[in-house]
Amino acid sequence: MLEHLGEKLILHIPIGGVTIDVDVMTMIMSWVVIVLLVGLAFLLRRGLRQDVEAKPTRVQALLDGLIDLLQKQFTDNFSSERLARELFPFVSTLFLFVLFSNWLSIIPYLQSPTQNLNVTLGFAVLVLVMSQVLAIRAKGVKKHLASYAQPYAFILPLNIVGEFGRTLSHAFRLFGNVFGGAILIAVVTDRFAPVVVPAGLNAFFGLFVGAVQAFVFALLAVAYINVSVEG
Amino acid sequence: MLQDAQQVANGISGADIASLGRYIGAGIAMGLGAIGPGIGEGIAAAHTVDAMARQPEMEGALLRTMVLGQAIAESTGIYSLVVAIVLLFVMK
Numbered sequence: 001m002l003e004h005l006g007e008k009l010i011l012h013i014p015i016g017g018v019t020i021d022v023d024v025m026t027m028i029m030s031w032v033v034i035v036l037l038v039g040l041a042f043l044l045r046r047g048l049r050q051d052v053e054a055k056p057t058r059v060q061a062l063l064d065g066l067i068d069l070l071q072k073q074f075t076d077n078f079s080s081e082r083l084a085r086e087l088f089p090f091v092s093t094l095f096l097f098v099l100f101s102n103w104l105s106i107i108p109y110l111q112s113p114t115q116n117l118n119v120t121l122g123f124a125v126l127v128l129v130m131s132q133v134l135a136i137r138a139k140g141v142k143k144h145l146a147s148y149a150q151p152y153a154f155i156l157p158l159n160i161v162g163e164f165g166r167t168l169s170h171a172f173r174l175f176g177n178v179f180g181g182a183i184l185i186a187v188v189t190d191r192f193a194p195v196v197v198p199a200g201l202n203a204f205f206g207l208f209v210g211a212v213q214a215f216v217f218a219l220l221a222v223a224y225i226n227v228s229v230e231g
Numbered sequence: 232m233l234q235d236a237q238q239v240a241n242g243i244s245g246a247d248i249a250s251l252g253r254y255i256g257a258g259i260a261m262g263l264g265a266i267g268p269g270i271g272e273g274i275a276a277a278h279t280v281d282a283m284a285r286q287p288e289m290e291g292a293l294l295r296t297m298v299l300g301q302a303i304a305e306s307t308g309i310y311s312l313v314v315a316i317v318l319l320f321v322m323k
Contacts, residue, residue, distance in 0.1 A: 073295065169306045176309035183316065216302040223299065 026116040033100045033113060070095070073215070077222045079230055083134070087225065090130065094123060095218035102178060102210025106202045112210075114178045117171065124171035127221045128163070131228035138229045147231050170220055177213045181205030253322060257315040264311020271304035 011022040047059025056064070070092050078084035098114060105112035113119045135144045148159045185205060189198045279297040283290055 072291075076292070077295075169309075172313055173302060173306055173309050176312045179316065180309075180312050212298065213302075216298060219295065219299050220302065 023116055023118070025111055026113050026119060029101070029104060029111050030113040030119065032110070033097060033104060036100055036104075037096060074218060074222055077219070077226060079226055083226075083229065087130075087134075087222070091218050091222055094127075094221055095214055098123070098174065098217050099211060099214035102214055103206060105178070105182065105210070106206035112178055112182070114174055115182055117175045117179075120175040121168075121171040123174075123217070124167045127170065127224055128167045130221075131225040134225060135228040150231070166224060170217070170224070173220075174213055174217050177209055178205075181209055253318045257318040260311045260318065261315045264308050264314075268305045268308035272301045275300050275304065 009024045011024050013020045013022060044059055044063060047057050048063070071088060074091050074095075075084035075088055078087065101112045101114045101119075104110050105115070132144075135147075139147070148163075149156045150159075181201075182205070185198055185201050188201060275297055279293050282293050286293075
């Protein structure tokens with residue numbers, strides 16, 4: 001039945017009068033993704049050549065190609081060379097984490113951590129803080145605050161609400177896509193076609209939509225940071 | 232006949248009507264909410280194909296911009312999806 005859909009295993013940890021609720025499944029799955037990424041990094045690093053003169057190995061050629069691809073997709077949208085160089089690791093880390101989270105959900109009994117709104121909202125707030133800090137560094141506090149009253153002073157509340165709305169929609173977009181796909185797969189598997197169809201749906205929602213949404217998430221992070229620094 | 236209807240009506244509780252409202256609301260939210268993004272994303276894709284046919288060398292940049300624009304156009308659809316999910320699974 002479908003009653004288990006909204007259910008979560010939640011750990012309540014009381015710390016000095018405050019109770020911290022931990023969603024166990026999301027926590028475990030996040031750590032699975034982290035271990036996967038770090039393990040992959042160490043594994044692929046072993047294939048790199050040590051001296052510059054030697055012939056590139058296969059792993060190196062693969063990594064060069066991948067990094068090139070990411071760099072071409074993300075760094076073209078930054079306004080300045082310096083910003084692009086500084087933010088490329090941050091943005092590609094976001095991309096890789098979200099991508100592996102989304103792809104994790106095609107394995108049965110594993111959940112994507114991005115199915116939890118708290119995870120995606122955490123990333124979105126991270127991007128918001130990043131954009132504020134970088135904008136203040138680029139323009140100074142006074143000029144950055146003044147930029148919210150542009151082009152007219154009475155537009156100030158609109159700009160402030162827009163800033164938070166942007167972050168909310170950033171988080172909801174990823175969460176809604178991944179969670180909506182998961183619910184659709186669960187409903188179809190449970191009610192209509194338990195055999196072949198879920199595999200195709202998993203491939204579409206897990207692999208294709210997962211990759212597109214990870215890419216969009218990182219690209220929007222680039223756009224938001226860029227707008228803050230520029231505007 | 233009238234008595235049968237009376238009996239059925241007496242069997243309906245407030246909770247039944249509330250869940251009826253939730254299901255109808257979720258259907259309306261999803262159905263109407265999907266119209267806008269569908270049209271918008273279609274327009275974006277159509278114009279991108281136009282531009283690609285005219286300038287195939289711009290394909291990469293066009294594709295990136297299209298995906299970005301479609302993602303933003305999709306947010307309203309995602310909002311209605313979230314509302315439908317809240318109606319179906321969270322409000323009890």
